[in-house]
Amino acid sequence: MRKLLGCLAVVLALSACRKDAAEGGPEGAGDARGTVARLEGGEAREAGDDAPSGPYALTKEKLEAYVGYQRKMLEVYGSLMRSLQDMGPLLDAGTPQAMEKARSGLKLIERKAQAESDARQAAGLSTDEVNRIAEVVTSVISQRQMGRTLQYEEELKKLEALQARMPEEQQKELAPQVESMRLQVESFQKLPEARREFGDANVDVVLAREADLTKNYQDMLKAFAGMRR
Numbered sequence: 137m138r139k140l141l142g143c144l145a146v147v148l149a150l151s152a153c154r155k156d157a158a159e160g161g162p163e164g165a166g167d168a169r170g171t172v173a174r175l176e177g178g179e180a181r182e183a184g185d186d187a188p189s190g191p192y193a194l195t196k197e198k199l200e201a202y203v204g205y206q207r208k209m210l211e212v213y214g215s216l217m218r219s220l221q222d223m224g225p226l227l228d229a230g231t232p233q234a235m236e237k238a239r240s241g242l243k244l245i246e247r248k249a250q251a252e253s254d255a256r257q258a259a260g261l262s263t264d265e266v267n268r269i270a271e272v273v274t275s276v277i278s279q280r281q282m283g284r285t286l287q288y289e290e291e292l293k294k295l296e297a298l299q300a301r302m303p304e305e306q307q308k309e310l311a312p313q314v315e316s317m318r319l320q321v322e323s324f325q326k327l328p329e330a331r332r333e334f335g336d337a338n339v340d341v342v343l344a345r346e347a348d349l350t351k352n353y354q355d356m357l358k359a360f361a362g363m364r365r
Contacts, residue, residue: 192268194338199345201259202269206352208255213359216248275330276342277353283324292317 256266283289295317299310323329331339342349 191335192265192272192338194269194272194341196341196344198261198265198269199273199341201261202266202273203345203348203352205255205259205261205266206349206356208258209252210352210355210359212248212251212255213356216244217359272330272334272338273342273349274353275334276327276339277346277349279324279327279330280346281350281353283321286324288317288321288324292321 256263259266261269292314295310295314299307299314302310327339
């Protein structure tokens with residue numbers, strides 16, 4: 137029966153791909169961060185919704201609307217994933233209702249697509265706006281989160297303290313390692329790559345809502361990880 141569950145997963149994926157093709161943009165593959173970007177940014181572009189050229193100017197108002205959109209989508213994906221997980225035992229049991237449950241999985245994807253559209257409209261955002269805001273948000277928040285996870289700041293303090301206790305000659309030998317870690321810390325703090333790609337103004341707008349956006353990012357990762365178990 138696990139093959140049946142696997143088939144359901146494939147059918148769900150293909151259903152999403154068909155929707156993407158119909159709307160003009162196939163969904164890409166990727167790791168957890170890529171998944172979060174797709175979940176946050178929506179999984180398809182509306183027909184005829186071409187992205188304007190040039191950098192996107194993110195405003196506080198647009199980001200506020202996007203934060204609300206994220207919370208709505210967290211509810212949608214949480215419900216979707218719980219429903220898919222609940223199907224597992226029924227499919228594994230080999231009951232006569234198994235195929236019916238598999239078919240009901242297709243309806244889940246349809247409801248998800250509608251809920252996504254409703255959340256976008258309620259936030260007053262177009263598909264393109266959601267996608268472009270998601271690019272900035274995911275880039276900034278994922279890098280900041282990685283910096284906290286790796287705890288480079290704490291490690292730098294320990295390394296500097298160790299260096300200070302060393303004889304002068306050994307301090308010089310350790311200096312390149314200290315400088316390398318200092319540059320890493322500075323990169324996670326100042327986000328030079330994100331600033332080059334999206335501009336200082338956009339990055340600063342996102343950082344002003346870092347706490348809320350980080351919570352949403354972490355909740356998305358938890359929801360996705362829960363489905364993988």
